[in-house]
Amino acid sequence: xxxxxxxxxxxxxxxxxxxxxxxxxxxxxxxxxxxxxxxxxxxxxxxxxxxxxxxxxxxxxxxxxxxxxxxxxxxxxxxxxxxxxxxxxxxxxxxxxxxxxxxxxxxxxxxxxxxxxxxxxxxxxxxxxxxxxxxxxxxxxxxxxxxxxxxxxxxxxxxxxxxxxxxxxxxxxxxxxxxxxxxxxxxxxxxxxxxxxxxxxxxxxxxxxxxxxxxxxxxxxxxxxxxxxxxxxxxxxxxxxxxxxxxxxxxxxxxxxxxxxxxxxxxxxxxxxxxxxxxxxxxxxxxxxxxxxxxxxxxxxxxxxxxxxxxxxxxxxxxxxxxxxxxxxxxxxxxxxxxxxxxxxxxxxxxxxxxxxxxxxxxxxxxxxxxxxxxxxxxxxxxxxxxxxxxxxxxxxxxxxxxxxxxxxxxxxxxxxxxxxxxxxxxxxxxxxxxxxxxxxxxxxxxxxxxxxxxxxxxxxxxxxxxxxxxxxxxxxxxxxxxxxxxxxxxxxxxxxxxxxxxxxxxxxxxxxxxxxxxxxxxxxxxxxxxxxxxxxxxxxxxxxxxxxxxxxxxxxxxxxxxxxxxxxxxxxxxxxxxxxxxxxxxxx
Numbered sequence: 001x002x003x004x005x006x007x008x009x010x011x012x013x014x015x016x017x018x019x020x021x022x023x024x025x026x027x028x029x030x031x032x033x034x035x036x037x038x039x040x041x042x043x044x045x046x047x048x049x050x051x052x053x054x055x056x057x058x059x060x061x062x063x064x065x066x067x068x069x070x071x072x073x074x075x076x077x078x079x080x081x082x083x084x085x086x087x088x089x090x091x092x093x094x095x096x097x098x099x100x101x102x103x104x105x106x107x108x109x110x111x112x113x114x115x116x117x118x119x120x121x122x123x124x125x126x127x128x129x130x131x132x133x134x135x136x137x138x139x140x141x142x143x144x145x146x147x148x149x150x151x152x153x154x155x156x157x158x159x160x161x162x163x164x165x166x167x168x169x170x171x172x173x174x175x176x177x178x179x180x181x182x183x184x185x186x187x188x189x190x191x192x193x194x195x196x197x198x199x200x201x202x203x204x205x206x207x208x209x210x211x212x213x214x215x216x217x218x219x220x221x222x223x224x225x226x227x228x229x230x231x232x233x234x235x236x237x238x239x240x241x242x243x244x245x246x247x248x249x250x251x252x253x254x255x256x257x258x259x260x261x262x263x264x265x266x267x268x269x270x271x272x273x274x275x276x277x278x279x280x281x282x283x284x285x286x287x288x289x290x291x292x293x294x295x296x297x298x299x300x301x302x303x304x305x306x307x308x309x310x311x312x313x314x315x316x317x318x319x320x321x322x323x324x325x326x327x328x329x330x331x332x333x334x335x336x337x338x339x340x341x342x343x344x345x346x347x348x349x350x351x352x353x354x355x356x357x358x359x360x361x362x363x364x365x366x367x368x369x370x371x372x373x374x375x376x377x378x379x380x381x382x383x384x385x386x387x388x389x390x391x392x393x394x395x396x397x398x399x400x401x402x403x404x405x406x407x408x409x410x411x412x413x414x415x416x417x418x419x420x421x422x423x424x425x426x427x428x429x430x431x432x433x434x435x436x437x438x439x440x441x442x443x444x445x446x447x448x449x450x451x452x453x454x455x456x457x458x459x460x461x462x463x464x465x466x467x468x469x470x471x472x473x474x475x476x477x478x479x480x481x482x483x484x485x486x487x488x489x490x491x492x493x494x495x496x497x498x499x500x501x502x503x504x505x506x507x508x509x510x511x512x513x514x515x516x517x518x519x520x521x522x523x524x525x526x527x528x529x530x531x532x533x534x535x536x537x538x539x540x541x542x543x544x545x546x547x548x549x550x551x552x553x554x555x556x557x558x559x560x561x562x563x564x565x566x567x568x569x570x571x572x573x574x575x576x577x578x579x580x581x582x583x584x585x586x587x588x589x
Contacts, residue, residue: 013229016201018059019094021067021081025197025225026189027056033184035081038067043079044182046154046163048139050170051186054226057166060186061135064164065101066093069129079130089129100129107138112145119153122161132161139165140172147174154180188223191215191317197225198232207236212245215317220252253288260295261325263366267296267341268333272370279366289362290352297345299326304338306330337373344369444510445481454484454504455525461507469496471529475521483513487521536561 018024021031037043047064049057066083073084083090092098104114118134126132136142142150154163154177165181167173189197195214202209209232217235221228231252235243238251249256259282266275282292305312307330313323348365355361448454458467473492478485488496497514504512523531540546540561550556562570 011230012201012205012233013226016204016229018056018063019066019085020083021063024056024060024063026193027060027186030060030184030186031081034064034067038079038081041079043068043162045157045161046165046181048165048167048170048173048178048181048183049186050167050183052188052222052224053168054221054224054228055186055188056225057168057186058135058137060184061137061164061166062093062101065098065131065133065135065162066090068131068133068162069093069098069100071130098129100126100131101133101135103135103137105137106141110141110143110146112143112149115142115146115149119149122153122158125158125160130160133164134161135164135166137166138168139177140167140169144174147177151176151180189225189228190223191218191315194218194221194223194225194228195316198228201229201232202236205236207239207243209235209239209243210245212319213243213248215319216245216248216252219317250286253286253291256282256285256287257295257299257319257322260292260299261322263292264296264299264329267366267369268337268373270370270373272367275366275370276363279362283359283362289358290349293345293349293352293362293365297342297349300338300341300345302326303329303333304335304342307333307335307338340372341369344372442510444508448481448508451476451479451484454479457507458503461503463503466499466503469493470500471525473524475524477517477520477522482510483515485515485517487517487519489524533561536563 021034024031047061049060051057063083066085066089067081068079069089070080070083071077071087071089072080073086075087077084077087085091085094089098093101096103102118104118122132122134124132157163163181165173165177170178170183170185195211195218198209198214198217202214213235214232217228217231220231231248235248235251239247246256259278263275263278263282266278279289279292283289302312302315302318303326306326310327310330313327313330315323318326344365348362348368351365352358352361448457455467455470458470469492473489473496475487475489476484477487484500486497497516501512501514537558540558541550546558
């Protein structure tokens, strides 16, 4: 597109707006589908374009409108995906003045009255073009009543009417509208395509701009072509003909990415003083504290991705030096450190955004990050605990010469009061304590006279996993309180007996000895339960009444059996407890 006729300046986003499908950047899938539809004369009655800002939704709508109404330079052409751009309809649509192509902003015209105007107008044929086309931008802003009023016309419009919708919030559009439209999701523009587009525009404008400056603009645009073109427009003016990465960085308020990597190195080394000095220097150079933390988080994320997927380092927006440093960090750092850094940076960005002084909040965040950086890992802590010497055990009979290892041997000799051995009375107290503990343990074990009591103990503590494994994988050989001899099944977990002994000791306060044998075990509890259930079902099937039922209903099955004992237990559980005679406050008057 040329400059405005008045000779005034036109921003790059409008000057280089795509005029044909070939000019669209990064939307190959949509272009291919539309070209095939036009070639096969399968043009839908309604289209809906969705995507982030600046990916070409409204531009695509205008290109479709031009393609459907283009008549070619000689005035005899039909619908095409390559509008000529010179016929009266193409020119009028490009300039936004075509009488049969109506653009409506749903953000400002949201009511059912605005849609009623469209419904009343669709019955009339186009004034001069082949199709009457309605382009509704930000269609998700329409009210529910407006959407409902549009449904019938949208489903069965006249042959000469087409609808094209554009929205950034596709989830807010009712599904009844989506089902009547052909949907196209416009993708974010890839960095390679974006850099190539910016380079082409800069060359056409006669502007000199460095490659790393284009990479910065591409990264800041986040996949939006319009954002990238607007930033390029600003960068060209900022650089006065020759734009460098430092100028773009200053324009965007960004920190030098290399210096951000230096700051990250200082933080990971735990150098709080050096990190604060570097942060202050970047702040003095014009970097926003929140932008510095955002860059730290972005680099942390990138290094984490590179660690998992090394191919991610081949990013065209990253310089070779940054790529080499990022790959070295990915090899040296553990994922746990990177994840912790990411979480702390997210929290720090929230604090900086809400703090009255952003720099102070950023400095406190950097101090926290440096102090956490040199914390030992859990593996290192476990290794240090294993290597550390155990503390000395205090002697049972005191620290005197008579105590120590020989005290228990002489303890019985000190039992009689008034004898020379009476000085060893503390030893006798220690032995009495041990005896008391043993007595308490025996008393605790006495509550579990049978293996069934042990199973009930497991059930009472709600350890479902252990209960299922004990019932399914252990065959009881011998039992006495505190000692269990079992034969495991082939599918038994290797650590089952160890976990069983540990749980029983923690629940009862007494030691349990679990012994494994290779033979002599009976059925498991689950097998006994299954055998009893099978026998009960066999007995039920032998009952004449049940047999008669199965004779008349062969497809029937027994789902549950309740014995008289079960019914009696259920009735007792559901019965109301007896209530003693209530006290009468007036009794005795």
